[in-house]
Amino acid sequence: MSSDKTILTILNETIEPGESKEVSFDVANLHTSTPVHIPVIIERAKKPGPTVLFTAGIHGDEVNGVEIVRQIIAKGINKPKCGTIICMPVINIFGFINLNREFPDGRDLNRVFPGSPKGSLASRVAHKLIHEVIPHVDYIMDFHTGGSDRFNAPQIRIAEGERKPKQLAKIFGAPFILYSKNLNKSFRNTCAKLGKTLLLFEGGKSFHIDDLVTNSGVNGAKRVLNHLDMLSSKYKASTPKKTPIIIGESKWIRAKYSGMFKAVVKINSKVQKGDALGNITDPYGKLNYFVKAQNTGYIINVNEAPIVYQGDALFHISTKLKK
Template sequence: MAKEITILGEKIEPGKSYQIKIDIARLHTRTKIEVPVIISRAKKDGPCVLISAGIHGNEVNGIEIVRQIVANKFNVPDAGMIICVPVLNVFGFLIKTRQFPDGKDLNRVFPGSKNGSLASTFAHVFMNEIVVHADYCIDYHTGGDDRFNYSQVRISKNEEMLDLAKVFGAKFIKYSSHREKSYRESANKLGKKVLLFEGGKSLDLDRYVTKAGITGALNVLDFLGVKKFPANFSPQIESTSQVIFEESKWVRANHSGMYRSILRNGEAIKKGAVIGLITDPYGFFEKKVKATATGYIICLNHSPIVNKGDAIAHIAISG
């Protein structure tokens, strides 16, 4: 007999797919806000993989990744169960902001509480109704504002997670400690294996990032035996030379002005090398910005105007 699974009051039968809604809140206009959860369970037992995005409402690239996974039916498993939540923070997505309508960052209120703020209540329902069923979680993010992250996976430092991250296939793998009260921290405490993907920037779609994000999920599903893809299927490890790192360093603007980057995201860089130029708009000065470490560029600020102290580039320090 297959294990009995009930999610948000709905019995999830083997061999069936569901679209259920987390329906916990109304806006001040009395408009009901529903968060669709797409669940697909195989006849055969196996692990449960939870694929989510949009915990920050303006990180649309992740939403597009999960949307494509669903649209292409990659979420229909051969074994186990796949749960997709393309837009966790529907509230923020509606008005293109990172936060919840109560001004809270959803990713800083986990695991939430039953009678807390709107964000906190939502986190509580998500943890207790959805996350609790998962064995593996893939959560998609982008850089904040104009900071464009090269596709990378962030994990806890252990061998099993490293193997999974390698399977995912993004060029960069970062060991990163958990941010307090984040989804990743709370899921980890429940023993879930969490892969956090970072790629692209807010309010932007980038097809290379989308491809890396989808490919990663399919690689993991295939590896776990949840969904098998033919050997000649497009998902392939993106890069044969993956860079694993723990330390990283931001390069900050040494002046205020207009900024031109002269390097490409993802490339290797030596300490002291010029990475960009800051100028005034009148043609009087031009200042070089130099790399403060040797490593790889994993994030570039795309903003053409910077203030002194702004983060311009992020360098992964490997080995």
């Protein structure tokens, strides 16, 4: 833990208590030999305390996560009352430049952890993050969005049975807490094995910034910092409008036909078994198929694509709630 009064040495830079510094997380140049500097913004209070890391942009097309961390920095929320806050708004800068989910080598960064210093470009970034940044932190908040036109309700994902993440997830106050297993070679799974407490936030969709999702992420971050006694007295942590709903199990409702698609149900809403959620039509006026809820539950993801194919995921619905 980095909760003492010593100098913090990270990415070959030293930051003393009370100091602010922007350091660089550099791995490789562009193919044009142009240097790529990935800024890491570090703010340390004079008073000792925990170290919190905010990350986003593990997938280069998930700009709403980047926007959440940007606002945390721009509003000065990252200046702690005690301890240290580290912000990495764009980890996959190579994908972000081209608005691609993956790295130029085609690899998904979130499937190559803990990485290798001699592996692919994505693997080298993962290795550097795990070995040069993560050892210094106590808590991590990692911001993501849905992909491929699938809009996620703001939610925190944790593995069932993780007591500390569950406590912080409730404090974060997103509308939903979703139990999901730690995927092999993911950032979350690797951090869990290292004993680091990580909250994975999902909200919105790729190539899109949504104000409600952004506000949910920023407000949640403030609540967690307030709980850790790190939030500056300049800010107030709001109380969530509702207690987060914990989803133990969920499933995807998939398209029975290919065609033009329109959802009629709103994200976050509770539906009853048999309710119409949307409809699939064809361009010729012959098909009009109503997609219906197969069970009562909460809609936590809606596909906003106008065209879908048979088997495409349309809605993510809860099937079992937990306390």
